Amino acid sequence: MTTPQEELLPATRRALLHRIAVAQSEGRTPSLVAAVVRDGRAVWHGARSSVDGHGPDENVQYRIGSITKTFTAVLVLRLRDEGVLDLGDALEKHLPGTGAGEATIAELLAHSGGLAAESPAPWWERTPGSLRPELADVLGKQPLVHPVGRRHHYSNPGYTLLGALVEKLRGAPWEDVLRREVLEPLGLDRTTAQPQAPHAGGWAVHPWADVLLPEPAEDLGRMAxxxxxxxxxxxxxxxxxxxxxxxxxxxxxxxxxxxxxxxAPAEAADVVDGAAYGLGLQIQYRDGRLLVGHSGSLPGFLANLTISVEDDVAAVVLTNCTSGPLTAGVGADLVRIVAEAEPRIPEPWRPLPEADAAVLELAGQWYWGTHAFALRLTPDGGVSLEPLSGFGRRSRFRANDDGTWTGLEGYYAGELLRAVRRPDGAVSHLDLGSFVFTRQPYEEGASVPGGVDPEGWRGIG
Structure with missing residues (x-):
C-alpha cells in the first residue's frame, strides 16, 4: 500500500500534521506515528519524534496491545463461517474443563462472558508468560465475577480462552494460525508476535519530569x-x-x-458515552459519527485503530509511551479532519441494470394501520422499508432465493418480509413478521388482523 501525499489537499495534510504534533508534544511521548486511509488505501503518513531526523516511517513496528484481540476475533469468525462452530455454542462444547465453559463463544467475543478483567497476580503485562503456563493459571480459582451474559465487562482472560479455542480446533499454535490465515493473505508482513527491526522501544515518561524509564517487553505466553x-x-x-x-x-x-x-449489553456509562462493543471491535459515537476499531496498550506503548465506514476513512495512531496521548481521541480527530475537510464524493447515480417486474410492482407507498411507509428497491437487489414521516421503524432487507426478504437492521433485523398474493396473482398485502402492510390504510377486503369495520371511514355527526 502506497502513501501518495498529494492525494490530500495541502490544508488537510497540515491539519493532520498539526494534530499529531500537538499530541506528541502535549502527551510527552518519545515518538508518535499515524496514517490515514481513504477509499481503500493509505493517503497520508505522519510522524513526530523527540530525536531530530529520526521520525519513524510506516514500516517501524510498535506494540499494538489489545488491537490483537480483533485479529483473534477474525480467526474465530473464520471457524464459524466454515461451520466448525456456532457463536451460540458454549465454550465447554469445544474446550472443556476451563471452569468458564458456560459462556458462549459470542459472549467471550463481546466481553459479556462474566470473566474477570485480568488474570491473577502478578500483573500479566509486565511479567513473563512462563509464569502462567496453563489456562488455569490465567483464569484463577474463580474465573467468573459476573453472571454470564448479563453485562459487558472487558476481559483479557476471555480472549486467552478464544486463542486456546483456535489452537484446539486448528491443531496448531495461535501465532501460526494467525500468520497462515490472516497475516499472509492480507499482506501484513510487518505484523508479528515478536518484535522485528526496525521497531520502537517502549518507555515510561516520568509524570513530573521530562525523563524516561525503559519498559520491559515481555512474551505474554498464554495471554498472547x-x-x-x-x-x-x-x-x-x-x-x-x-x-x-x-x-x-x-x-x-x-x-x-x-x-x-x-x-454486548451496554452499561449505563456506556450509553452516556455512546460506546458499545461488537465481536472483537469497539464501537462509539463521536461528534455525530459512528466509529469502529480498537485501542491497545501495553507498558511502553499505546495504539489505536479508528474507522468511519460511512466516510470510508480510517486512522492509525501508534506511540511508544506507557501513558501519554489519548490515542483514541487522536484517531477520531484524524478521521474527522479528513471527513469534514474533504467529504466523500458519492458515486454517480445509475439506473439498475434490470428490475424484476414482480418486485417493481411492490415499490411505493404502504400502510401499517394508519402509518405510511415507502418500499424502495435498492441497488444491491434488496428492498428498503421506511416511514414517510421520518419517524418509526425502518430497515433494509436482503433478497432470499424464494422471493422473500430478510431484515438487516433495527427492529426488523432477521425478520421475514413477504408479498402475499391472491389466487389471481395480484398482491394482497405485505407480511412482515406478522405485521400486515396494505396499499391503503385499513384497506377494505384486505387481510387486516381483527378485520375492518364494514361501514368504512366516517366523520363524527
Whole structure:
C-alpha cells in the first residue's frame, strides 16, 4: 500500500500534521506515528519524534496491545463461517474443563462472558508468560465475577480462552494460525508476535519530569491472543481496509459487518458515552459519527485503530509511551479532519441494470394501520422499508432465493418480509413478521388482523 501525499489537499495534510504534533508534544511521548486511509488505501503518513531526523516511517513496528484481540476475533469468525462452530455454542462444547465453559463463544467475543478483567497476580503485562503456563493459571480459582451474559465487562482472560479455542480446533499454535490465515493473505508482513527491526522501544515518561524509564517487553505466553502483537501503521492501514470491506480470502464483507455490530449489553456509562462493543471491535459515537476499531496498550506503548465506514476513512495512531496521548481521541480527530475537510464524493447515480417486474410492482407507498411507509428497491437487489414521516421503524432487507426478504437492521433485523398474493396473482398485502402492510390504510377486503369495520371511514355527526 502506497502513501501518495498529494492525494490530500495541502490544508488537510497540515491539519493532520498539526494534530499529531500537538499530541506528541502535549502527551510527552518519545515518538508518535499515524496514517490515514481513504477509499481503500493509505493517503497520508505522519510522524513526530523527540530525536531530530529520526521520525519513524510506516514500516517501524510498535506494540499494538489489545488491537490483537480483533485479529483473534477474525480467526474465530473464520471457524464459524466454515461451520466448525456456532457463536451460540458454549465454550465447554469445544474446550472443556476451563471452569468458564458456560459462556458462549459470542459472549467471550463481546466481553459479556462474566470473566474477570485480568488474570491473577502478578500483573500479566509486565511479567513473563512462563509464569502462567496453563489456562488455569490465567483464569484463577474463580474465573467468573459476573453472571454470564448479563453485562459487558472487558476481559483479557476471555480472549486467552478464544486463542486456546483456535489452537484446539486448528491443531496448531495461535501465532501460526494467525500468520497462515490472516497475516499472509492480507499482506501484513510487518505484523508479528515478536518484535522485528526496525521497531520502537517502549518507555515510561516520568509524570513530573521530562525523563524516561525503559519498559520491559515481555512474551505474554498464554495471554498472547489478548495483546501480544507488534505492527506498523502501514500494516494496520491495510487491516483497516479489510475491516471496512472484507476480503473473501479471510472473511466476507458480511462477516466483518457482523463484527462491527453491537453484540454486548451496554452499561449505563456506556450509553452516556455512546460506546458499545461488537465481536472483537469497539464501537462509539463521536461528534455525530459512528466509529469502529480498537485501542491497545501495553507498558511502553499505546495504539489505536479508528474507522468511519460511512466516510470510508480510517486512522492509525501508534506511540511508544506507557501513558501519554489519548490515542483514541487522536484517531477520531484524524478521521474527522479528513471527513469534514474533504467529504466523500458519492458515486454517480445509475439506473439498475434490470428490475424484476414482480418486485417493481411492490415499490411505493404502504400502510401499517394508519402509518405510511415507502418500499424502495435498492441497488444491491434488496428492498428498503421506511416511514414517510421520518419517524418509526425502518430497515433494509436482503433478497432470499424464494422471493422473500430478510431484515438487516433495527427492529426488523432477521425478520421475514413477504408479498402475499391472491389466487389471481395480484398482491394482497405485505407480511412482515406478522405485521400486515396494505396499499391503503385499513384497506377494505384486505387481510387486516381483527378485520375492518364494514361501514368504512366516517366523520363524527
Amino acid at each position: 491472543p489478548a495483546g501480544q502483537l507488534w505492527s506498523t501503521t502501514g500494516d494496520l492501514a491495510r487491516f483497516a481496509v479489510f475491516l471496512t470491506r472484507g476480503d473473501d480470502r479471510v472473511l466476507s464483507a458480511r462477516s466483518v459487518r457482523e463484527m462491527r455490530a453491537p453484540a
